[in-house]
Amino acid sequence: MRVVFTSADVSILHTPCAPRYRKLPPGLRKKVARGGQRPQGWQKKFEPFPVDLDRRLPPLAPGYRRGVFDGHAVIYDTKSHVMIDVAALF
Numbered sequence: 001m002r003v004v005f006t007s008a009d010v011s012i013l014h015t016p017c018a019p020r021y022r023k024l025p026p027g028l029r030k031k032v033a034r035g036g037q038r039p040q041g042w043q044k045k046f047e048p049f050p051v052d053l054d055r056r057l058p059p060l061a062p063g064y065r066r067g068v069f070d071g072h073a074v075i076y077d078t079k080s081h082v083m084i085d086v087a088a089l090f
Helices: 007-019 025-034 051-055
Strands: 047-049 064-069 072-077 083-088
Touching: 007 072, 007 083
Parallel strands: none
Antiparallel strands: 047 064, 064 072, 072 083
């Protein structure tokens, strides 16, 4: 099973999620690009994908979740809290 967003996945996510897009702050962008852990307080800004949208995407490997964080689609490891993949929704 995959644990990344493909270009097809991003095109599926683009329309329903794009209005939530905001640029990440530069420091957080660097941290995410290096596979850093989710920032403290991120739960307040994280939204799981709606069930109907999530079903349109390929299933994830066990232990991973995806949703929208500050206008970016993210896949993260539920145990280590490391962001595995990030896709801009613009």
